[in-house]
Amino acid sequence: MTRVGAPQRRRVAANGRDTGSVLPLVLVLMVIGALVVLPLMNYAITVMRAGEVESDKTRSLEYARAGLRTALTSTASLYDNCGGFAGDVPRNLxxxxxxxVSSTCQVVGTTNYLSNDQVPFHLATLQIDQPIPPELEDPRNYTNPSAAPDDEDLWQPDRSPNPAVGTVWVPNLPVRPEIDRTTPARGDGDYSRAMSFGTCDVYFPGTYTEPVAVRGPRPTYFVSGVYYFESTITFEGGADVVVGAGETEGCTGDIDALNYVSNPPESTLISGVGATFVFGHEGQFIVDNSGGAVDVVMNQRYADDSEEGALPSDGVSIMTVNGDLDDGDPTGDVLPLFVDDVLATLPANVTVNGEIVNVADDGYVPSVHTPEPIPPEAPAAPSVAEYISATCSNPTNCADKAAAFLSWATPDDNGFVITDYVVEVRSKRRNQSSYGSWSPTPCPLDAPWATGAAARVSCTVQGLNGYSNPGLSSNESDYQFRVTAVSYGGSSDPGPESPGDTRIYARPYSGGIAVDPLLSVADPVQPINDLGSPTTNFADGKLISWNPVGEPSDSGGLPIDGYRVVATPVGPNPGGHPLVECSANWDQTSCLLPADDPDTPAPAFEGLVRGAPYRITMHAINELGESSLPPSPPPTLVFLDGLSDSEVDALPPYTPPPPPPTPAIYRTPPAIIEVVASSASPIQLDIAGYVSMPQGRIELDGGSSAEQHAMRLTGGAVTARIDVANLGTNSRIEFENPSTQKTILIVTTVNGDYDARAEAVVQVNANGGWALNSWEAE
Structure with a gap:
């Protein structure tokens, strides 16, 4: 047996005592752990949950901000789609x-192109007695107050070259681009002068002297700047056109056209934003939908202050060069405009380097499509036919006895009735090599039967030195003639002279009764009723009727002034009976030869004597005299027998014809803006800027399909007159002060685990430029 010592026994006893003591310690530790760990775990869980909420918030805020950024990717769309005025209802984006996630926008403020003190009269007409059509009435419109020559300038104090409230805005002209765009670019021979940009045709600013035809199917873009047109620009079927950069986007833009167009011009002349069309000479803006639909948009024009030559075009879409440069006004400040017996004055100036310059100094060509009187065109060379004089009975007395019948075609009257012609003649003797100077020669032209038609285009020149048959006289002369037309607009240039050397022969008659063709009257002038019939006998006398002279060739080339009927007594005792006459005006076809009063004792006869024979002859009268042809067939013997007891009710009292109307002293020329629908193919026309054509005319006519068209001139206008017809509900001429900048509130909201909202206030220009005022998200 092993013996245990005392220390060992003590260790064994101690181990026995520690058995089971760990459990309380573990329990204590568990309690302590629970008290520490569980809160930590709860905290961790709480932190994790809070992180998820923060993540939701951050995500929602980012969604809201993304909505704002998305809205700002197209600021031009914001300008177009967010409303037109402050306080307008929010619009969804x-x-x-x-x-x-949803976004809205709302206009909270606007800045217009013109401030309140800059808004001129909306529409103004300057031609007297040409009020603005009732369809366009507005209290802010203006009509010329002038009504008579002594108050012709009443409207002048209301004129201003700059837009101002209570004024008629008549802007000065921009400087004319001197580059002539005349070469066809596509080789199609129609003078379109369009450059190619892919499937888009492009025009650049400049001066266009030939007609321009814009048609489909390719869309067309006019680069921003100033265009001068001296002939027509016609938008035909299929045309899809945007003029200048701006609110409506074209098939290209200024920058792309400048950089990528094929065969670009050496000088592009781009200026400002939008474009201005200036019309001079025969320039017109024509829309023709006969070949299909037409869509034309002219964006608002903006010119920068630094572009001085183009600055007068700021805000203006269409202008005209006004007036007649040859007006005798040494100052060059104003040019004339005739309007219904009133001469008004208009500016026709251009600003160059800050100075006002007369348009004549820069080669401007005034528009001819204005109510201002302008002279007619010159007549063509007259044709010449000779007459034979009955008074030239032998070759030695033919000096000053020849005559020439001239005729010519009616020239273009340029809108005014031609009231007269001036015939000039020059001559040279047979032994001379050159002609003398031109001098006017009498050549009566008045047509008394005219009721408003133009002056005659033929006349007879008398007193010429004719060639005799043998050519014996040294006075024999060759002649040339020319004609000048005259109207209220003035005198034309002299026309070209008659061709070659006109040699007129003064031939004598051989035998018989001399008959002068100058005074002759053709056979239709003979009496047409049965002169022997008792039905032509009345208590007052005998009725004679006839057919009137018709063409000038029947009357010797001059108009008939009247007729004379002569009854010459014949028989065994003609001397006891007087000649009996009756006369008629040019427009009458009968007259009454008076009968003798049976109670008058012989020989004091004064009228036709019953039972006595008479020979009736007819005579037509013109300015040169009376026809002398004997009647054909031979003279008719008339016996005044079997008189009726009735009065002559076949001859009503003579009423002379009305005098010719006074020709209007202003004309109705072709319109500068001419939009006349000729088919149901839709016309979409939008002209956003001001129209300044104080001597021009606007014509809009929707035709029989008015509701198919939208013809809109919304920038205001000054014009001589406005003619509208058949305007549909989508067509109008008015003034809208364009908004150049809008202050827009954009709001994006996010509805989810965390609701978020982001707001931005931005200022957006019409061309898409923008600036951020504020940005907030919560």
Missing amino acids: ASIDLAG
């Missing part, structure tokens, strides 16, 4: 494609 496209946002990011996530559930619960």
